[in-house]
Amino acid sequence: MQVITKHKVLQRVNALFLYIYKLTTVFLLVERYGLTSQLRRAVLSVPTNIAEGSKRVSNQDYARFLNMAEASLAETEYLLPVSRDLEYATPAAVNACFSDVAELASMLHGLRKKVEAK
Helix, strand or coil, rough: CCCCCHHHHHHHHHHHHHHHHHHHHHCCHHHCCCCHHHHHHHHHHHHEEECCCCCCCCCCHHHHHHHHHHHHHHHHHHHHHHHHHHCCCCCCHHHHHHHHHHHHHHHHHHHHHHHHHH
């Protein structure tokens, strides 16, 4: 079984963030403050919550921030097909994210459970 660490999760989510950030550069200009901003903020919230939570004093606080990261990842997962359905992103570009999102969701859940058990 793979040991899930904060650093492994951060590496993976950073790659997803960079991919989505680049993906959204081709969205319509009118979406700059709409879907583009929302999707970028959602995916960026994942690593920032992990980083902030890891510096909290208690494991309970850290686990709470990991749960917020999970929620932000779920928001990202919802917004990706929206961008596809609005034809701002190609189906192939969006589908490329889904396996990463699913794996990251599993990794975050495992990390949160590990932190909660301490």
